[in-house]
Amino acid sequence: MRGESERGAATRLRILRTAADLFHKQGVGATSPDEILEASRAGKGQFYHYFGSKEGLVHQVLLSYIEAVESGGGPVNYEVRSWDDLERWFIAHIEVQKHFRMLRGCPFGTIGHGVSEKDELVRQDLSHLFEIIKNKLRAFFISEQAQGKLTADADTERMADFCIAAVQGAMLMGKVKRSALPVEAAVKEAMAHLRRYVARGASGPAPGASVRTSRPVRAAARRRSRRD
Amino acid sequence: MRGESERGAATRLRILRTAADLFHKQGVGATSPDEILEASRAGKGQFYHYFGSKEGLVHQVLLSYIEAVESGGGPVNYEVRSWDDLERWFIAHIEVQKHFRMLRGCPFGTIGHGVSEKDELVRQDLSHLFEIIKNKLRAFFISEQAQGKLTADADTERMADFCIAAVQGAMLMGKVKRSALPVEAAVKEAMAHLRRYVARGASGPAPGASVRTSRPVRAAARRRSRRD
DNA sequence: CATGTTCTGTACCTGTCAGTACAATTTGGA
DNA sequence: TCCAAATTGTACTGACAGGTACAGAACATG
Numbered sequence: 001m002r003g004e005s006e007r008g009a010a011t012r013l014r015i016l017r018t019a020a021d022l023f024h025k026q027g028v029g030a031t032s033p034d035e036i037l038e039a040s041r042a043g044k045g046q047f048y049h050y051f052g053s054k055e056g057l058v059h060q061v062l063l064s065y066i067e068a069v070e071s072g073g074g075p076v077n078y079e080v081r082s083w084d085d086l087e088r089w090f091i092a093h094i095e096v097q098k099h100f101r102m103l104r105g106c107p108f109g110t111i112g113h114g115v116s117e118k119d120e121l122v123r124q125d126l127s128h129l130f131e132i133i134k135n136k137l138r139a140f141f142i143s144e145q146a147q148g149k150l151t152a153d154a155d156t157e158r159m160a161d162f163c164i165a166a167v168q169g170a171m172l173m174g175k176v177k178r179s180a181l182p183v184e185a186a187v188k189e190a191m192a193h194l195r196r197y198v199a200r201g202a203s204g205p206a207p208g209a210s211v212r213t214s215r216p217v218r219a220a221a222r223r224r225s226r227r228d
Numbered sequence: 229m230r231g232e233s234e235r236g237a238a239t240r241l242r243i244l245r246t247a248a249d250l251f252h253k254q255g256v257g258a259t260s261p262d263e264i265l266e267a268s269r270a271g272k273g274q275f276y277h278y279f280g281s282k283e284g285l286v287h288q289v290l291l292s293y294i295e296a297v298e299s300g301g302g303p304v305n306y307e308v309r310s311w312d313d314l315e316r317w318f319i320a321h322i323e324v325q326k327h328f329r330m331l332r333g334c335p336f337g338t339i340g341h342g343v344s345e346k347d348e349l350v351r352q353d354l355s356h357l358f359e360i361i362k363n364k365l366r367a368f369f370i371s372e373q374a375q376g377k378l379t380a381d382a383d384t385e386r387m388a389d390f391c392i393a394a395v396q397g398a399m400l401m402g403k404v405k406r407s408a409l410p411v412e413a414a415v416k417e418a419m420a421h422l423r424r425y426v427a428r429g430a431s432g433p434a435p436g437a438s439v440r441t442s443r444p445v446r447a448a449a450r451r452r453s454r455r456d
Numbered sequence: 457c458a459t460g461t462t463c464t465g466t467a468c469c470t471g472t473c474a475g476t477a478c479a480a481t482t483t484g485g486a
Numbered sequence: 487t488c489c490a491a492a493t494t495g496t497a498c499t500g501a502c503a504g505g506t507a508c509a510g511a512a513c514a515t516g
Contacts, residue, residue: 005483008493026344029257032473043495044475054474103345112404113341116254117331126404158413161401165414166390169397173389176340177355185386186393193421233513236463260503271465272505282504 012050014040020061024107025100028058028114028122055121058111062125065108069132078133080140083195086163089137090187093167097174097183105175109168134160144198154197166190240278242268248289252335253328256286256342256350283349286339290353293336297360306361308368311423314391317365318415321395325402325411333403337396362388372426382425394418 004012018040022031033047033054051057068074076092079085097104104110108129115123138160144150170186232240246268250259261275261282279285296302304320307313325332332338336357343351362385369384378384398414 003492005492007483011493027257027342029255030342030344033475034473045478045494045496048475049493105341109400110341112400113333113338114255114258115404116258123404123406127406130401130404155413158417161410161413162394162417165397165401165410166394166418167397168400169393169395172337172340172396172400173358173393176343176351176358178351182389182393185383185389189386189390189421190394193417193424196421196424231462233462235512239463261505262502271463273464273466273508276505277463 008050011042011046015042015047015050015057016060016064019057020064020107023058023061024104024110027110033057055119058122059125062111062122062129066125066129066132069129069136078136080137081143082140083198086137086140086194087191090163090167090191093171094174094180094183094187097171098180102174102178102180106168106171109171130164134164137163149199150197151199159194159197163190163194236278239270239274243270243275243278243285244288244292247285248292248335251286251289252332252338255338261285283347286350287353290339290350290357294353294357294360297357297364306364308365309371310368311426314365314368314422315419318391318395318419321399322402322408322411322415325399326408330402330406330408334396334399337399358392362392365391369425377427378425379427387422387425391418391422 015036019031019036022036022039033044036057037043037047047057051060065074069078072079075096076089077085078089080089093106097106108126111122112126115126134157138156141150141154141156141159145154145156150156166186167190170183170190173186174180174183243264247259247264250264250267261272264285265271265275275285279288293302297306300307303324304317305313306317308317321334325334336354339350340354343354366384366388369378369382369387372378373382373384394414395418398411398418401414402408402411
């Protein structure tokens with residue numbers, strides 16, 4: 001017998017998913033191994049067998065997030081190829097938050113705010129994760145720029161940083177105020193700002209102004225836990 | 229003898245300030261009363277005499293933040309009366325973060341991300357705090373609008389929400405990446421966006437483009453703890 | 457200086473934290 | 487079938503969490 005059996009992999013994944021959900025709900029610090037184990041119906045044995053320590057679990061959770069961002073498995077699609085895609089990317093975050101009745105922020109941001117000097121490894125994982133997201137967004141801006149569709153003053157790196165900051169800040173406000181209004185306000189302004197970098201007379205698809213709910217996001221969010 | 233003596237008030241304030249610093253540094257959940265008490269050289273007796281519980285302490289810390297925002301005691305000036313004031317408001321946040329070597333985020337945001345459903349009182353305090361800040365920023369936009377200095381599509385409430393979200397998100401990214409670059413990028417884009425609401429031909433002071441360090445902020449930040 | 461009040465320090469309590477030890481059980485291949 | 491590795495549950499540990507009890511010290515006023 002070598003490596004991991006099917007049963008083991010299932011248990012491991014069950015713990016991982018439960019942990020991710022609890023971390024998102026109440027933060028890493030406020031979540032004990034015991035709580036995760038009870039919710040995932042597993043024992044201490046498995047936990048330390050598969051993850052070694054709580055920090056190891058957090059690392060694995062973040063790796064799974066990175067995987068989801070890169071492969072598109074999560075409720076948010078990071079493959080942005082048009083301005084409408086970008087708008088959907090923004091709105092997807094609002095939808096996820098609404099799905100949890102405005103009780104939670106962004107899972108990445110929630111973990112990020114909990115890091116201190118002692119959690120250097122976690123910080124690096126998160127930094128990497130945000131860097132991946134940034135580069136995905138930036139790739140779109142660069143592509144547009146290469147086609148001459150952006151104004152001269154557009155800075156693709158700054159634009160990507162701005163997108164992420166706006167979304168993170170918006171979701172924090174949504175959680176603190178338990179309201180979607182500030183989130184929608186911030187996202188709307190952010191999107192308006194980015195669209196102003198579209199060069200006039202560019203032949204790209206006309207930027208639609210309507211803010212609609214993206215269906216795929218809703219469906220994906222529904223897949224996730226419904227209880228809080 | 230009635231009320232609080234001078235000595236008592238001093239101890240109380242010492243605990244309060246130490247707690248605020250530790251909460252900012254490592255979050256509420258990761259800070260124990262014992263740790264606060266040791267750092268402020270006080271005993272358990274005082275702690276529960278003055279604050280009743282840890283939650284009571286958090287409440288008092290947030291009240292002191294509200295007071296600082298309203299009276300202008302802190303390192304950030306929330307009395308915005310010009311576009312340059314607004315730019316200084318943005319930059320002040322970056323300066324505070326730099327002062328702590330990019331190891332911390334915003335004190336409000338750090339506490340905010342730690343709240344869960346169990347901390348409803350804390351959440352309300354924070355919501356109130358952000359509302360005050362929002363209204364201070366909004367007051368400036370409304371004033372500009374009343375003078376016909378804003379374009380027709382400017383929405384003062386959304387603009388204020390956007391300011392706060394941008395700053396909060398920017399500071400989170402700064403902390404996670406331990407770099408001021410994404411913070412400066414996000415703040416620059418946010419400021420550029422807001423300035424585009426300035427009506428052409430308005431007679432207000434010409435929006436300066438330079439991003440300089442505001443001296444008063446530096447001095448105020450220096451007053452705070454230097455150790456991490 | 458008598459006295460009740462405020463202020464302060466220490467000892468202690470119960471529960472939970474992250475983690476270990478280890479035995480029991482299941483499993484897949486020879 | 488038999489074995490060794492993989493998997494699982496339970497009991498236990500020292501450390502620390504938030505909080506209480508309480509006695510002693512300082513203090514303002516009569």
